[in-house]
Amino acid sequence: MNNLMTREKWQTIKSRYSIYLVLIVMIIVCNLLNENFLSPRNLSNISAQISVTTILAFGETILIIGGLLDLSCGSVLALAGVLSVYVFKETGSLSLAFAVGLIVGVLCNFVNGILVRRFNIPAFIATLAMMTVARGIALLFTKGQNIYQIGDYVWFGQGKIGFVPLPVFFMIIVGIVTWYILGHTSFGRSLYAVGGNEEAARASGINVGRIKIGAYLINGAFVGLAGILLMARTNVGAPNAGQGYEFEALTAAIIGGTSFSGGLGTAGGTLAGAFIVGFLNNIMNLTGVDSYLQQVIKGGIIALAVGYDMWAKVNRTRKTLGAAKLPNERKEAKA
Amino acid sequence: MQKTLLEVRNISKSFPGVKALEDVCFSVKEGSVHVLCGENGAGKSTLMKIINGIYQPDGGETLIKGEKVQITSPIKAGELGVSMIFQELNYTPEMTIEESLFAGRWPKKSFGRVDWKTIRQKTLQLLKQENLSYDPETKLKDLSISNLQMLEILKAISRDADIIIMDEPTSSITNKEIEILFEKIADLRARGKGIVYISHKMDEIFRIADEISILRDGKVIETRPKDQFDIDSVISLMVGRALGQGYPKEEVPVGDVVLEVEGFSGPAGFSNVSFNVRKGEIVGFAGLVGAGRTEVMRALFGLDDRFGGTVKVHGAPVRVRNVQDSIRNGVVMLSEDRRRYGIVPIRDVKENVTLASMDQFFQKGRLNASKERSRVEEICKKINVKMASIDVQVSTLSGGNQQKVVLSKWMLQDPDILILDEPTRGIDVGAKFEIYKLMTNLVKEGKSIIMVSSELPELIGMCDRMYVMAEGRITGELDRAEFSQEAIMRYAMNMTRKAV
Numbered sequence: 151m152n153n154l155m156t157r158e159k160w161q162t163i164k165s166r167y168s169i170y171l172v173l174i175v176m177i178i179v180c181n182l183l184n185e186n187f188l189s190p191r192n193l194s195n196i197s198a199q200i201s202v203t204t205i206l207a208f209g210e211t212i213l214i215i216g217g218l219l220d221l222s223c224g225s226v227l228a229l230a231g232v233l234s235v236y237v238f239k240e241t242g243s244l245s246l247a248f249a250v251g252l253i254v255g256v257l258c259n260f261v262n263g264i265l266v267r268r269f270n271i272p273a274f275i276a277t278l279a280m281m282t283v284a285r286g287i288a289l290l291f292t293k294g295q296n297i298y299q300i301g302d303y304v305w306f307g308q309g310k311i312g313f314v315p316l317p318v319f320f321m322i323i324v325g326i327v328t329w330y331i332l333g334h335t336s337f338g339r340s341l342y343a344v345g346g347n348e349e350a351a352r353a354s355g356i357n358v359g360r361i362k363i364g365a366y367l368i369n370g371a372f373v374g375l376a377g378i379l380l381m382a383r384t385n386v387g388a389p390n391a392g393q394g395y396e397f398e399a400l401t402a403a404i405i406g407g408t409s410f411s412g413g414l415g416t417a418g419g420t421l422a423g424a425f426i427v428g429f430l431n432n433i434m435n436l437t438g439v440d441s442y443l444q445q446v447i448k449g450g451i452i453a454l455a456v457g458y459d460m461w462a463k464v465n466r467t468r469k470t471l472g473a474a475k476l477p478n479e480r481k482e483a484k485a
Numbered sequence: 486m487q488k489t490l491l492e493v494r495n496i497s498k499s500f501p502g503v504k505a506l507e508d509v510c511f512s513v514k515e516g517s518v519h520v521l522c523g524e525n526g527a528g529k530s531t532l533m534k535i536i537n538g539i540y541q542p543d544g545g546e547t548l549i550k551g552e553k554v555q556i557t558s559p560i561k562a563g564e565l566g567v568s569m570i571f572q573e574l575n576y577t578p579e580m581t582i583e584e585s586l587f588a589g590r591w592p593k594k595s596f597g598r599v600d601w602k603t604i605r606q607k608t609l610q611l612l613k614q615e616n617l618s619y620d621p622e623t624k625l626k627d628l629s630i631s632n633l634q635m636l637e638i639l640k641a642i643s644r645d646a647d648i649i650i651m652d653e654p655t656s657s658i659t660n661k662e663i664e665i666l667f668e669k670i671a672d673l674r675a676r677g678k679g680i681v682y683i684s685h686k687m688d689e690i691f692r693i694a695d696e697i698s699i700l701r702d703g704k705v706i707e708t709r710p711k712d713q714f715d716i717d718s719v720i721s722l723m724v725g726r727a728l729g730q731g732y733p734k735e736e737v738p739v740g741d742v743v744l745e746v747e748g749f750s751g752p753a754g755f756s757n758v759s760f761n762v763r764k765g766e767i768v769g770f771a772g773l774v775g776a777g778r779t780e781v782m783r784a785l786f787g788l789d790d791r792f793g794g795t796v797k798v799h800g801a802p803v804r805v806r807n808v809q810d811s812i813r814n815g816v817v818m819l820s821e822d823r824r825r826y827g828i829v830p831i832r833d834v835k836e837n838v839t840l841a842s843m844d845q846f847f848q849k850g851r852l853n854a855s856k857e858r859s860r861v862e863e864i865c866k867k868i869n870v871k872m873a874s875i876d877v878q879v880s881t882l883s884g885g886n887q888q889k890v891v892l893s894k895w896m897l898q899d900p901d902i903l904i905l906d907e908p909t910r911g912i913d914v915g916a917k918f919e920i921y922k923l924m925t926n927l928v929k930e931g932k933s934i935i936m937v938s939s940e941l942p943e944l945i946g947m948c949d950r951m952y953v954m955a956e957g958r959i960t961g962e963l964d965r966a967e968f969s970q971e972a973i974m975r976y977a978m979n980m981t982r983k984a985v
């Protein structure tokens with residue numbers, strides 16, 4: 151009996167905090183592989199490198215919890231970034247440029263939200279369309295040319311508050327905002343309910359449409375911010391920037407335990423997921439793993455993470471719902 | 486001497502924080518029906534899920550036809566001749582009836598192509614044989630929950646298993662379908678199959694049982710042939726105390742009309758429905774399943790569209806475009822389909838209970854966590870939800886306790902008018918009595934209740950006034966003094982027309 155209780159406790163701990171355990175193990179292993187790994191400089195580098203995709207990942211986390219998704223964030227990021235840089239070059243005002251970046255992100259995601267909500271287009275399709283459209287507008291607007299000599303704009307990417315680089319500072323702020331929204335506001339509560347069982351949420355008086363659009367608007371602000379930071383970090387207004395970032399962001403969120411079936415996920419988990427990916431990239435670079443091979447490894451990790459998520463979900467349903475149809479599904483797989 | 490088909494010995498099972506089963510022994514003989522009784526959370530479904538291979542026991546052994554077996558998965562259970570109808574329906578909404586009936590064992594043509602023609606034939610044949618008029622191409626999401634349940638029953642029976650487990654199969658089907666089911670059971674029994682039957686409905690239990698076992702707090706405390714039990718002894722063994730008799734109905738002074746519905750018509754097949762509810766009144770809605778009662782209530786609550794009709798609350802016309810409007814007007818509804826419209830299964834009890842009244846706990850959008858905890862704990866205790874803590878996922882609660890969580894949600898919301906659609910579905914006798922008492926207390930506080938139920942005795946026992954519906958219309962209205970099964974059934978079958 152005693153034995154049993156400890157085993158159960160261990161199980162709960164394992165399932166709730168497994169992602170942090172993975173992170174710790176990873177730090178230990180990386181540290182063994184390379185003694186520079188834990189140097190403040192390397193850690194600060196990694197944080198700065200992952201800041202942009204992590205901010206996107208927080209947005210994806212909010213959306214996935216609500217049963218939604220954003221494939222357009224890489225493109226919208228580029229559009230918001232180049233417009234923001236353009237405005238800065240025309241006016242010289244950092245605050246105006248900052249505002250423009252955020253507004254563009256929010257507007258694009260408002261459209262995403264409307265497409266999903268009003269026209270009942272699946273989030274996957276709606277944001278896929280936005281992905282192409284936003285990239286197209288960014289290229290049209292810049293005639294496909296990079297905007298160079300962005301002057302003081304680089305401050306967003308290279309400035310520091312104390313010893314913390316600005317992008318890392320923003321990443322922390324966005325993380326705290328996400329944590330607060332998810333755990334301490336009625337919006338967050340509603341979001342989990344909408345993702346967990348939309349019909350029940352509606353029947354409990356939750357305005358499902360408003361929650362979904364709200365989730366996209368928040369995501370929009372994060373994407374806009376990420377766009378500003380990326381342009382400033384790379385010192386160029388590049389309409390082609392951010393390609394494939396949506397997958398990096400999704401990877402971090404999924405590794406962090408956000409479930410694609412909705413209703414589950416935390417800000418802390420996503421942050422851990424982002425660091426796991428960041429550490430992995432970093433250690434592969436430090437130890438000189440071939441860059442093509444790196445892609446293969448990263449893909450494998452995504453498959454593992456999502457596979458684990460599905461497996462855990464099947465287990466969960468089996469355990470808790472006594473799913474009548476599961477045996478059939480498995481038989482199909484065998485056939 | 487009948488052979489024993491299935492036997493479990495000294496089965497134990499724990500979940501985090503709960504000991505669901507302790508040293509349970511249980512057996513099923515061939516050609517007999519073994520009924521399992523017990524309160525919500527007693528461990529009935531858990532025991533059956535162990536026999537069906539969904540859970541692994543912590544200890545004990547299972548024998549099938551005298552041989553020791555390890556049932557490691559539902560597939561294994563199927564191979565060993567065990568088939569189960571689950572309490573909590575779990576279906577793929579986009580599947581059609583024929584697809585789901587043969588899911589996982591679709592007949593194949595060459596190159597592994599599914600033989601749809603045979604499926605169609607077999608489905609039609611099966612439906613005809615069972616006297617059910619469903620269209621094989623209907624999607625599951627368009628079926629009512631009683632039709633879904635019936636389909637589940639057909640599926641389990643058509644597998645030709647030796648041991649068939651039925652976990653509350655009748656909690657949501659119509660009387661006609663119950664009769665079909667009972668004929669099936671009699672037939673299976675005559676063919677030497679063993680049946681385990683779980684239900685909270687006493688009259689059913691005594692109709693079909695050969696043997697009855699009583700489970701309390703995870704232990705089997707009695708197993709006897711049916712004739713050595715009577716209803717009272719079963720109930721007192723189940724709950725471990727004597728239970729209040731009858732219905733805790735009290736006369737409450739009835740006030741002004743608080744809700745007035747006029748000329749309701751809707752796409753869901755009801756038309757020109759008008760009724761009213763007074764302060765302090767419990768108004769019943771009787772009728773056969775499919776009469777349109779649920780549909781009217783859903784439209785009134787803003788869940789479904791309607792063509793026309795007006796709603797007045799406290800004499801003033803109100804708009805009901807969606808559920809938020811309705812809640813603002815002080816009208817809430819407990820849905821008959823708790824899996825779909827009641828719970829968010831993967832979230833915890835606390836979040837589920839406060840879902841409809843977040844404004845009480847979020848000041849300016851910010852959570853007051855300690856206030857939330859204490860209010861939720863208080864209300865769950867009041868209606869006796871059995872759980873390890875308010876932090877466990879709702880999906881881990883027993884069926885009846887999930888129902889209580891949904892009820893707690895609406896109690897906490899503190900509405901003026903409660904629409905309760907099948908409030909006691911899946912709830913044990915003891916807790917039923919508690920819910921009736923709760924209803925009485927609510928009307929004493931000056932609230933009003935609309936009660937929709939397919940169990941006539943509870944409507945007759947609890948209501949002050951009753952409307953009867955048939956084919957989408959109100960066919961009769963009765964005062965408490967006029968209540969009788971016959972009168973109600975006459976209106977429900979629409980044999981007399983009485984203008985309302």
Ligand SMILES: Nc1ncnc2c1ncn2[C@@H]1O[C@H](COP(=O)(O)OP(=O)(O)OP(=O)(O)O)[C@@H](O)[C@H]1O
Pocket residue numbers: 469470500501503504505523524525526527528529530531532572871872873880881882883884885886911913
């Ligand atoms: N997967 C699970 N995880 C944790 N606890 C569980 C799980 N499944 C069941 N339990 C707990 O085990 C106990 C027995 O549950 P069970 O579902 O067997 O009850 P039941 O007798 O079928 O009740 P009901 O009449 O309400 O259906 C309950 O306290 C329940 O909360």
Ligand SMILES: [Mg+2]
Pocket residue numbers: 529530531572652883884885
């Ligand atoms: Mg049960």
